Amino acid sequence: MDNRYSFVGGDRGTWRVAEIRAIVGDGLAAVDRVDVVNQAVAEVPPNSRWVLQSFTSNIRYAKRDEITQLRAVQPSLNRSEAAIAVLIPIKKNAQWWAMAQDERRAIFEEQSHHTATGLEYLPQVARQLHHCRDLGEPFDFLTWFEFAPEHTQAFNELLMRMRDTKEWNYVECEVEVWLHRALERSL
Numbered sequence: 001m002d003n004r005y006s007f008v009g010g011d012r013g014t015w016r017v018a019e020i021r022a023i024v025g026d027g028l029a030a031v032d033r034v035d036v037v038n039q040a041v042a043e044v045p046p047n048s049r050w051v052l053q054s055f056t057s058n059i060r061y062a063k064r065d066e067i068t069q070l071r072a073v074q075p076s077l078n079r080s081e082a083a084i085a086v087l088i089p090i091k092k093n094a095q096w097w098a099m100a101q102d103e104r105r106a107i108f109e110e111q112s113h114h115t116a117t118g119l120e121y122l123p124q125v126a127r128q129l130h131h132c133r134d135l136g137e138p139f140d141f142l143t144w145f146e147f148a149p150e151h152t153q154a155f156n157e158l159l160m161r162m163r164d165t166k167e168w169n170y171v172e173c174e175v176e177v178w179l180h181r182a183l184e185r186s187l
C-alpha cells in the first residue's frame with residue numbers, strides 16, 4: 001500500500017539528526033540519521049535503532065471551509081528551501097480516545113483552535129500528518145513539518161502556542177526530532 005511509511009532511525013537517509021528532545025514521556029534513542037521510507041519496514045534494519053511505522057489517511061476533523069482554507073495556502077513537502085524538518089511523534093491518553101468524535105473535534109478546534117492557529121504559519125511550514133494508533137505503535141501520530149531555517153523561531157512559537165491549549169492536556173507522550181537535510185543521501 002503506498003500510504004504506508006516508516007521512519008527509520010539509524011545511520012542512513014536524507015535527514016541528519018540535529019537534536020532529539022523528549023517533551024513529555026520517554027524520548028527516542030540517539031541516532032545520526034532518519035530515513036523516511038514509503039513502505040512498511042517490519043524490522044529494525046542493521047545499524048538502526050528504531051522504526052516508527054505509520055500511514056497517511058483521510059481527514060477526520062477538518063470541515064469543508066477549513067479544508068478550503070488549508071488547500072489555498074499549504075505548501076508541498078520537499079521544497080528546496082525547506083532545509084529543516086521536525087518529526088514530532090505524539091500519543092494521546094485513554095481519556096481522549098474514550099470521547100466521541102464530536103467531543104474530540106470540539107476540544108481540537110472550537111476550544112483549542114488547532115487549525116486556525118496552524119493556518120497562521122502557512123505557507124512557511126509544510127506539514128504531513130501520519131496515523132499509527134491503529135498499527136499498535138507506541139505513538140498515535142507522527143507529525144512531520146518542513147521549513148526554511150529563517151522560520152525556525154516562528155515554528156517554535158507555534159509549538160508553544162499548541163502546547164498551551166486544552167488539546168495538549170490529553171498528550172501523554174511527545175518527542176521532537178529536529179532534522180537537517182543532508183547534502184549527500186546516506187553515509
Ligand code: HEM
Nearest residue numbers: 058059060061062088090115118119121125127141143162
Ligand atoms: C503548521 C501548522 C499546522 C496546521 C495548519 C495543522 C492542521 C491540522 C489539521 C487540519 C488537523 C486535522 C486533520 C483532520 O481533520 O483529520 C491536524 C491534526 C493534528 N495535528 Fe496539526 N496542524 C499544524 C501544526 C501542528 C503541530 C505543530 C503539531 C504538533 C506539535 C500538530 C499535531 C497534530 C496532531 C497530533 C493531529 C491529530 C490530532 C488528532 O487526531 O487527535 N499540528 N492538524
